[in-house]
Amino acid sequence: MASWLPEILFETNGQAPAPSKDFYQVLVTQQEVILRWWKISLRSEFRDARPGEFRESHQDFLDDSSLQAQVAIVFGRNILKYMINLCRGNFDFLERLPKSLLLHIIAHLDLEDIARLSQTSHTFEKMCNSEQLWEKVVESLCDTITPAMRELAKDRGWKQIFFTNKLQLQLQLRRRRQNRGDSNEDLPKLPL
Structure with a gap:
């Protein structure tokens, strides 16, 4: 069944809640969870801020409550729940x-x-x-x-x-x- 799955199981992006203007992207691949961010600000201390990326295995993501909280804040509880299900191996083959x-x-x-x-x-x-x-x-x-x-x-x-x-x-x-x-x-x- 795993051969039916694409490398990227889930991908979404969005802006952090106001007042932040930061932009985030999250990907769940067959092996890991990737969180990327772009700092968007007019403040001088953030002008040289570079985009960031954080990678964790599925198991590490399931154990990392702080990363889960960040995903929930930016993308919502439903997205977090869906990502957790993917990391546990609960795939929705019908929708694929x-x-x-x-x-x-x-x-x-x-x-x-x-x-x-x-x-x-x-x-x-x-x-x-x-x-x-x-x-x-x-x-x-x-x-x-x-x-x-x-x-x-x-x-x-x-x-x-x-x-x-x-x-x-x-x-x-x-x-x-x-x-x-x-x-x-x-x-x-x-x-x-």
Whole structure:
């Protein structure tokens, strides 16, 4: 399983809480935790301050409460908790799958399962609400997707199209055609 993991397991960066303007980066690799910082100040005593870097093995990071406290101050308790889990070997393999594969898998779930999955993490929330997912869902349930329907999806979104009543959707498509002067185009065959 470890061969599935990239060298850098996690990376984030951010500014320290006000009033500090210092910038921090933290990386968790397969072997160590790396904390980098850049001192940002107009004060003359910090003008020559160079960027810094601190490296610790996973076990040393787990034992270093002062470094953990610094990470929590800059990045928050959730990031610290996630880093601790990575250092303990608790990897989230599902989120590491390619996005296209995850979208394909999610598109086959029931609506209730998609809703539950969207509540598990920020990554899955984005994926479960993405236009790519809802386009796949609509395509799998509709007999045909017309160009007019694709244009309507650009304006309204695939998720909105999915949850629109069949009659309302046909009415919206008919109005759209009338506004454009198209009259020959067939209405899409939507599932009941």
